[in-house]
Amino acid sequence: MGKPSSHKRKRHFVKKSVASVMLLNMLMLSALPAMALAEGTTATTTTTNTASTTTASKVPSVSSLQLQVKSAVLIEPTTGQVLLSVNADQPLPPASMTKMMTEYLIADMVKKGKFKWDDVVTVGDNASKTIGSRIFLDANDQHTVEELYIAMAVGSANDATVALAEYAAGSEQEFVKLMNETAKKFGMKTAHFINSTGLDRADMPEKYRPSAEGETVMSAMDAAILGKHIVQDHPDFSKYTAIQSYKFRERDKNPIINWNWMLEANKDIPNFKAYAYPGLDGLKTGHTNNAGNCFTGTAERDGMRLISVVMGTKSEAQRFTETRKVLDYGFNNFEIKQAVAGKSKVEGLDSVEVKKGVKTSVGVVTDAPVSFMVPKGSDAKGVTFKTQLEPADKLVAPIKQGTKVGTITYTYKVDGIEKPQTKTVNLITSDEVEKGSWLRLFFRAIKEMFGDLFDGIKNLF
Known part of the structure; x- marks a missing residue:
């Protein structure tokens, strides 16, 4: 069989090129929502840690004081x-x-x-x-x-x-x-x-x-x-x-x-x-x-x-004898223990995403220590926590070190006290993030686009 004419070869190449461009455009368009989301608003994130449910030692009942x-x-x-x-x-x-x-x-x-x-x-x-x-x-x-x-x-x-x-x-x-x-x-x-x-x-x-x-x-x-x-x-x-x-x-x-x-x-x-x-x-x-x-x-x-x-x-003296009972109850049964040190990392939340920065994420720590009243001689075991993060669209570079990115609420229950103790502190950035140059952000966007593109192609097969 003879070779195809140059005219046929040219027409076949054009058809193939057009098909490739159309496929590429379709795939690029399909990746655009993901690309837009990367720079858009996301919902507030909430994380709860419930791994530890142990309660602390029990303290004497208030009724045992027989307060008058x-x-x-x-x-x-x-x-x-x-x-x-x-x-x-x-x-x-x-x-x-x-x-x-x-x-x-x-x-x-x-x-x-x-x-x-x-x-x-x-x-x-x-x-x-x-x-x-x-x-x-x-x-x-x-x-x-x-x-x-x-x-x-x-x-x-x-x-x-x-x-x-x-x-x-x-x-x-x-x-x-x-x-x-x-x-x-x-x-x-x-x-x-x-x-x-x-x-x-x-x-x-x-x-x-x-x-x-x-x-x-x-x-x-x-x-x-x-x-x-x-x-x-x-x-x-x-x-x-x-x-x-x-x-x-x-x-x-x-x-x-x-x-x-x-x-x-x-x-x-x-x-x-x-x-x-x-x-x-x-x-x-x-x-x-x-x-x-x-x-x-x-x-x-x-x-x-x-x-x-x-x-x-009922009497002047009784207000003092009853106060002694109340204060003794506190000093004999409780002490303050630090459950979380200041500037602590949070389990399962090492960093948060940053937009338009030199870096794409930044570390997160607590801004203050957390202490609870615990039964005397015990540790603050059984503490659980719940995090609440700010919407992602608020974390746009430049970001200073110490910027608030959310809150974390710690909860501690003492058996014998009706209400659990809670303490909320801020979650803050552990470092600063400078704003990225337009060239860096452009190439990052291209990289993310082609990453989404090829992920989309791979998922077709």
């Missing part, structure tokens, strides 16, 4: 963990524990420079007519902010408290607005204040009673939350709350005695040594006929601080 209270709570402030709870969310009259909010706000105003501790306060009519626990201020008496603050914190002086509230806000009711606003900001769910002192409405000077109905109420949990803010936002609180006695005026025959019998320093005072508690340096007592006897206490041992609240005990 209307309500009580015990928290560790740095983790926020509730270690003990008895009717803790029930709103009750807090009596002079109300003054913790006044103390917080006055100290905060000094801290922020609104006025100074040595500023002089002129006592007004409202303060001079305020009854109950007091230092017998007269209208136009003058004392420094610090002198009145000590009288309030140590002796629970109602008249000194009102004088400070009026000095800080112009009137007691304007100050009360700040108290209620701050309670909401702190997440205190039941707290409602009608005055700066905790006195019942009927015991306030009639002229200065609020027009709105109601009384001051605050749950044990809200008191603990307030105590938490005091010790964390004003770590020098004990400079005042731990004062055992204070002579307010030179002419006074007797000094003000701190109503808090549990102060550690009282271990050498004959009348109080039976109540003195190691490490205790605050916070505030309270008593009215309606409230009974209340106490928000805080103590620190071996680097761990606890905050306790008892409300509605």
Whole structure:
């Protein structure tokens, strides 16, 4: 057979070339969605680790304490963990524990420079007519902010408290607005204040009673939350709350005695040594006929601080004996253990994808350590975690080191405590990623396109 003519060979080559181009175009078009997705938005990614389900050692039941209270709570402030709870969310009259909010706000105003501790306060009519626990201020008496603050914190002086509230806000009711606003900001769910002192409405000077109905109420949990803010936002609180006695005026025959019998320093005072508690340096007592006897206490041992609240005990002494039970329960049974170190890698999540960068991915670590309250002498075993990543389209170079890419929530359950402990920290990039040049990104796109193309061809067969 002879060779085909040059015309036939040329026509056959053209047909073959056209077919090849058409096939290539079809395959390229089929790869375009994948290429577009590589630069588009992806859904938020959630990963859960459930490999470990072991719970920690069991702690004694709260009922074993046989607390004689209307309500009580015990928290560790740095983790926020509730270690003990008895009717803790029930709103009750807090009596002079109300003054913790006044103390917080006055100290905060000094801290922020609104006025100074040595500023002089002129006592007004409202303060001079305020009854109950007091230092017998007269209208136009003058004392420094610090002198009145000590009288309030140590002796629970109602008249000194009102004088400070009026000095800080112009009137007691304007100050009360700040108290209620701050309670909401702190997440205190039941707290409602009608005055700066905790006195019942009927015991306030009639002229200065609020027009709105109601009384001051605050749950044990809200008191603990307030105590938490005091010790964390004003770590020098004990400079005042731990004062055992204070002579307010030179002419006074007797000094003000701190109503808090549990102060550690009282271990050498004959009348109080039976109540003195190691490490205790605050916070505030309270008593009215309606409230009974209340106490928000805080103590620190071996680097761990606890905050306790008892409300509605039948006597002054009982509020301290019940507080001892509550604090002992915490210190004897719990300790803080670090479960995850800061800047830790996450199992199963070494890196996340980065778009338009010199690198296509970046390492991920936690931004802070995670600690839990654990049964004393045990390890923080049985911790599980859940990750939540940001949408992928937000991770576009350039990206700085430490950029947030999501969150991780750790959960730890102690047998004997109703609610599991949870702590959420951020996931951040461990390195920086510079933006890639247009040439690098172009060739990367070509590479990805042909990778998808040949994967598509391979899958046809």
